[in-house]
Amino acid sequence: IADIKGGPKEGLELVGEQMMVRGWVRTCRSQKAFTFLEVNDGSCLSNLQCIIGPEAEGFGMIEAGSISTGASVAINGHLVESQGSKQKVELKASKLQLIGGSDATTYPVQKKKLSREYLRTIAHMRPRTNTFGAVSRVRNALAYATHKFFQDRGFIWVASPIITASDCEGAGEQFCVTTLVPNSTKDSSTPIQKIPSTKEGLLDWSQDFFGRPAFLTVSGQLNAEIYATALSDVYTFGPTFRAENSNTTRHLAEFWMIEPELAFADLKDDMACASTYLQYVVRYILEECKEDMQFFDQWIEKGIIARLNDVAEKDFRQITYTDAVDILLKAKTNFEFPVKWGCDLQSEHERYLTEKVFKGTPLIVTDYPKEIKAFYMRQNDDGKTVAAMDLLVPRVGELIGGSQREERLDVLEKRIEELGLEKASYWWYLDLRRYGTVPHAGFGLGFERLVQFATGIDNIRDAIPFPRTPGSAEF
């Protein structure tokens, strides 16, 4: 349907062509002589209107009431110019086939407006709605644009592992990996629960990865650094996991992260890469997803197209953490979390900066206190701050977190000791500084937060097909 509707003349150039369309019935309206079926195949927001008259093979199914909302159909016919004002073309059917029927009375996706909370409880059906169809297509376009951006600039994509023994962020927010051991009650040393399994009967599980502790990765950064110090610029793009038990509109337990790592680069290069990247993907969807973006502008967040156009065109603002704290201290707002130098910026502070002070433009905050940032960030000469940067955007808050990495072996070793981290387990990370170290920098962008930012969807649970949050893993 996208091939028809997305043509140079919205399908008029295809009038007279024979074709077959397959999809799901959105509505079925019968008039005296004809029945109109609105069919959607997910390739675009628009439905294709199909006219089924008594001469069409299969018309009897319409008379019998077998074709209803939610049913899957295949329709052969030829394209004609539409008499209606809503569309340029429609399909005049010669043959209608019912592929899979649907009981319209119990079909979960009813015509009335369904709340997004309700739709989360029917995650197997929600892609059939306009909103989730549009979010899925824009998410796909953002992923494609991401690969295109980095590939065009010579970055090499690296698959970082999902199972790992290291905790990149050092925040202890990891999920443990456990191993299922079939019927091993006798020899397993730490069976803590039995899980029913259809294959083996009861399974035991032990709280480790074949006898060693292992976790789901919180970030692919350390692995990306390994490759950046061999292949130069690289990026990862994959799922990451955080076991923070927080119920907010911007946190998921499983989210996708894009992590470029630039070799022979400093914080300035890192910020330039982040800004160019964000502007590129925003421009890409404005250009390639016009119909879906108009839908978001009309139904989800009024004015989003104009705001994204601004993001794509205007330079981002940049301030230091210290200046940001000064601004917040002078603010005539009662924050829930009081601000002082050394505190982590909370979402209310980030929103105040991007929405009230910098009026809607993305804002990069640099040089955070080392105490609130991870061990690997490069220390500044002041001894108090690190070469870090967070990119904040209105509504979503922190979209990107990045830094220049500590490439000096002695400084890094000292920091690891200061923080009481187990130095031995970082032996390979330290080797990167021991053999051919280079200044390097990178960042992580939360892909679902990008989808939120780009579509106006306000809850991160609606920016991913199957959200994983505390208590939700059903689908």
Ligand code: 4AD
């Ligand atoms: O700021 P974070 O924790 O940085 C890192 O993980 C670095 N290792 C990245 C790097 O330099 N390569 O996370 C990066 C981004 C955040 O800015 C945010 O967009 C997203 O990941 N993020 C989450 N998104 C959804 N749910 C969560 N629980 C998230 N935690 C972080």
Ligand code: MG
């Ligand atoms: Mg961060």
